[in-house]
Amino acid sequence: MTLNALLDIELAVPNPAELMEFWERHGMQRTASNVLGTVDRPTQMTLREAPYRHLASMHLGCSEEKDLSDIAGRLREAGLEVTVAGTTLTCVDPVFGHRVVIDVTDPHPLTPGQARPFNAPGQRTRVDTRADAVLHTDPRPPRRIGHVVLGTPHTAKAVDFYVNLLGYRVSDSILNGLATFMRVESDHHNLMIQPGPTSYLNHYAVEVDDIDAVGLAGRAVVSERDDASVVGVGRHNLGANVFWYLRDPSGNMFEFFSDMDQILDDEVWARDFCKMDWEGADGPAGFSVWGPKDPPGVFFNPPDITAIAAGRVADGLD
Numbered sequence: 369m370t371l372n373a374l375l376d377i378e379l380a381v382p383n384p385a386e387l388m389e390f391w392e393r394h395g396m397q398r399t400a401s402n403v404l405g406t407v408d409r410p411t412q413m414t415l416r417e418a419p420y421r422h423l424a425s426m427h428l429g430c431s432e433e434k435d436l437s438d439i440a441g442r443l444r445e446a447g448l449e450v451t452v453a454g455t456t457l458t459c460v461d462p463v464f465g466h467r468v469v470i471d472v473t474d475p476h477p478l479t480p481g482q483a484r485p486f487n488a489p490g491q492r493t494r495v496d497t498r499a500d501a502v503l504h505t506d507p508r509p510p511r512r513i514g515h516v517v518l519g520t521p522h523t524a525k526a527v528d529f530y531v532n533l534l535g536y537r538v539s540d541s542i543l544n545g546l547a548t549f550m551r552v553e554s555d556h557h558n559l560m561i562q563p564g565p566t567s568y569l570n571h572y573a574v575e576v577d578d579i580d581a582v583g584l585a586g587r588a589v590v591s592e593r594d595d596a597s598v599v600g601v602g603r604h605n606l607g608a609n610v611f612w613y614l615r616d617p618s619g620n621m622f623e624f625f626s627d628m629d630q631i632l633d634d635e636v637w638a639r640d641f642c643k644m645d646w647e648g649a650d651g652p653a654g655f656s657v658w659g660p661k662d663p664p665g666v667f668f669n670p671p672d673i674t675a676i677a678a679g680r681v682a683d684g685l686d
């Protein structure tokens with residue numbers, strides 16, 4: 369049970385060249401003909417063409433070869449096909465249909481971002497100069513892909529696959545188990561499974577340095593397409609990340625985020641935080657602690673959801 373990294377993802381979209389150019393304009397680097405990376409991580413998103421947009425592959429890391437054989441054993445016991453070649457395991461997600469590839473690898477460290485000096489009552493850390501975000505309005509570049517959120521009518525089966533078979537660790541669960549935040553790293557979530565009208569990619573999330581980076585990066589996207597914003601800026605309750613959700617040229621929702629909760633000690637987290645009554649008398653924890661109170665309807669039902677459902681049927685997926 370020692371998955372240790374979300375390494376990268378593959379997206380299939382009708383217009384990969386347009387999506388490639390979009391992210392090149394917004395701070396990612398083309399590191400191969402169909403691959404986007406960041407300064408620290410040369411492979412973060414691989415793009416390929418498909419009739420409808422979907423997650424095509426999720427690439428994970430684990431600590432040692434024994435982890436691969438343990439995972440392979442659990443998958444086979446559950447009746448799933450799995451291939452192990454050297455230090456790489458490959459299988460197919462039984463709900464969404466994308467490939468899951470797991471490599472034995474060390475987690476890839478990130479170079480710390482340069483902290484901006486903030487002033488606060490009784491604490492003057494920036495004097496006689498304007499704020500960094502005022503002086504440097506070009507957005508800081510994306511640092512990595514931090515998580516994906518998947519919607520599906522088959523939440524229980526999906527959670528079982530990721531938690532019980534692959535070994536994702538649960539950080540929070542709401543809606544009486546219908547929505548589950550889970551991780552393979554210290555981030556509060558590298559994956560969330562939530563209800564959806566069909567099995568689809570709800571969003572992928574791009575980590576940036578801080579709240580100013582979220583704001584500046586989001587504004588740069590909106591300045592190109594003023595209808596690109598879906599919801600933001602705000603701070604989530606669960607994960608605590610600052611968020612701004614936007615739509616890329618392929619119709620995928622993506623999130624610029626920063627400052628997510630980090631979990632190193634499962635026992636402390638489970639004892640002190642998981643037990644918090646997120647279902648609550650007033651319903652489950654809200655979408656945000658500040659910022660927009662609720663997301664718009666398209667957050668859960670994107671405009672192309674019918675095309676995605678039809679594409680899945682054509683591919684023999686339900």
Ligand SMILES: [Fe+2]
Nearest residue numbers: 515517573623
């Ligand atoms: Fe997110």
